[in-house]
Structure formats: C-alpha cells, structure tokens
Amino acid sequence: MLGPYPGLLGSCFQNLRIALPHVGLVILSTAYTLLGAAIFHHYEKPFEEHLRNETAHRVHSLKQRIIDDLWEMNNNGTPYTIWAERAQIAMDDIIRDVFIDYTRNYMTPEDVITGTGPYKWSFGSSIFFSWTAITTIGYGHIVPRTNAGRIAIIFYALFGIPLILVTIADMGRFLSDISEIHTQNSELGGPPSEDTRAQADELEPEIPHHERRVSVMFILVIMLGKFRLMDIFFNCSLSPFHLNLSICYRSISFFVLFV
Numbered sequence: 001m002l003g004p005y006p007g008l009l010g011s012c013f014q015n016l017r018i019a020l021p022h023v024g025l026v027i028l029s030t031a032y033t034l035l036g037a038a039i040f041h042h043y044e045k046p047f048e049e050h051l052r053n054e055t056a057h058r059v060h061s062l063k064q065r066i067i068d069d070l071w072e073m074n075n076n077g078t079p080y081t082i083w084a085e086r087a088q089i090a091m092d093d094i095i096r097d098v099f100i101d102y103t104r105n106y107m108t109p110e111d112v113i114t115g116t117g118p119y120k121w122s123f124g125s126s127i128f129f130s131w132t133a134i135t136t137i138g139y140g141h142i143v144p145r146t147n148a149g150r151i152a153i154i155f156y157a158l159f160g161i162p163l164i165l166v167t168i169a170d171m172g173r174f175l176s177d178i179s180e181i182h183t184q185n186s187e188l189g190g191p192p193s194e195d196t197r198a199q200a201d202e203l204e205p206e207i208p209h210h211e212r213r214v215s216v217m218f219i220l221v222i223m224l225g226k227f228r229l230m231d232i233f234f235n236c237s238l239s240p241f242h243l244n245l246s247i248c249y250r251s252i253s254f255f256v257l258f259v
Contacts, residue, residue, distance in 0.1 A: 022174045025167045029134075032163060036130035036156050037123060043149040044121040051145070055101050056115030062097060066090040106141045134160030 069090070073083050101107045110117035119125075120142050132139050134157060144150045 019174075022170055025170050029163055029167045032160055033127060033130045033134065036133070036152075036160065037126035039152050039156070040129060040144060040149055041121060041123050041126040043146050043152065044126075044144055045119060047146050047149075048119060048121050051105060052107065052111045052117070053115045055105070055107060055112055059094070059097060059101075059112055062094060066094070105145075130156070130160075133157050134164045136161060 070083070070087060073086060098112055101112055105111075106120070108117040125142055129140065129142050131137075133153060144153055
C-alpha cells in the first residue's frame with residue numbers, strides 16, 4: 001500500500017527542485033517591486049500633501065484678495081468699465097494659476113480648491129509606478145517630484161530592469177519546457193522513460209547555432225514599423241521627466257540585450 005508513495009514523493013520533490021529557481025525569481029521580482037513602491041511612497045506622498053495644501057492655500061488667498069478688491073471698488077463707486085476690466089484681469093490670474101498647477105503638478109479640481117483630492121502617491125499607485133519603471137513601460141502622469149525620489153528611480157531602474165528581463169526570459173523558457181514535456185507525454189501516452197528520451201535525443205537532428213539567431217534590427221523593424229513620427233513624439237513628450245527616464249530605460253535595456 002505504501003509502495004507508490006516514495007516514488008510519488010520523489011517525483012514531487014524533483015518537480016519542486018526544478019520549479020524552485022523559477023518561482024524564486026518571480027518572488028524576488030515581486031519583492032523588488034514592493035520595495036520600490038515603499039521607497040517612492042515614503043518620499044513622494046509627504047511632498048504631495050505639502051504641495052497640495054500649499055496650492056489650495058495660495059488659490060484661496062488669491063480669490064479672497066480679488067473679492068476684497070472688487071468689493072472695495074464697488075463701494076467706492078468705481079465706473080463699470082474699470083470694474084469689469086479689473087475683474088477680467090483677476091479672473092485671468094486665477095485661470096493662469098490653476099492651469100500652471102494642473103500642467104506642472106497634474107492636480108485635480110479638489111486638489112486646487114480644497115486640497116482634499118485623492119492621493120496620487122498611494123501605495124497602490126506606487127506599486128504601479130514601480131512596475132512600469134522596471135518593465136520600461138513608463139506610462140502615466142505620476143512621476144517623482146522630490147530630488148530623493150528622482151535619484152532613487154535612477155538606481156532602482158538600473159538594477160530592476162535587468163532583473164525583470166532575466167525573470168521574463170526565464171519564465172518564457174520554463175513555460176516552453178513545460179509545454180514541450182506535456183506534448184511529449186501526450187504523444188507517448190505517459191511520461192517518457194530514460195530509453196525513450198535517449199532515443200529521441202539521438203533521432204533529433206542537431207540544429208546549427210547560426211540558424212537560431214535573429215537580427216536585433218529585424219525585431220526593431222517589426223516592433224516600430226507601424227509607429228509614425230507623431231506617435232513617437234507624442235509618447236516621448238508626456239513630460240520632460242518621462243522623456244529622460246525613457247531614454248535611460250531604453251539605454252539600459254539595449255545594453256542588456258546586446259550583452
């Protein structure tokens with residue numbers, strides 16, 4: 001009754017030993033992503049709170065000053081033309097101030113008016129930013145604004161991008177091996193024996209090494225062939241920081257690819 005169990009346990013341990021390095025890389029990449037999220041959340045969220053409160057206070061003071069000036073002009077019997085001209089200038093000042101806050105800091109109306117909008121640098125958003133950073137996606141308006149955060153993203157991407165590239169390549173090879181084993185088991189009606197594996201290895205033709213090579217330029221043409229110049233310009237001009245960060249990401253990625 002207990003005979004099959006040692007063989008079953010041995011097979012389980014063997015499969016676990018094979019899968020453990022691959023799972024370990026995934027766990028390491030996940031831990032690295034969470035570490036980066038904690039770092040950016042620590043540096044950027046307090047600065048976001050300070051910037052949002054300062055902006056809301058400044059806009060409120062500007063509106064209050066405009067209201068007081070218009071009320072004083074109204075009580076002094078100021079002609080309507082002068083009053084309307086001053087009101088137009090005041091409204092232009094508010095629009096200009098709010099537009100600068102939006103384009104520079106991507107603030108919502110709640111951020112500008114009351115300072116109570118949703119946090120951009122929540123821990124979930126920090127995880128998303130960390131993942132897009134090390135996968136070289138770089139999508140979104142959320143970017144580090146502090147000097148510490150900008151320095152951290154350089155070193156974080158410097159070590160994280162090679163880690164993710166290795167993890168993706170390893171997982172692809174692992175899934176390919178699993179698919180190949182499953183195909184062999186399906187064709188042979190069960191797990192292949194040692195003799196069957198040896199015979200298959202002898203019958204399998206040796207593929208020359210140069211036939212497995214694929215030109216990097218060929219891959220780039222396939223990937224970028226449908227991109228127009230305006231599309232590339234739009235993706236690179238999301239923000240100056242994204243442009244510099246994208247150049248850094250691609251430089252590191254191509255360095256790892258050619259190495």
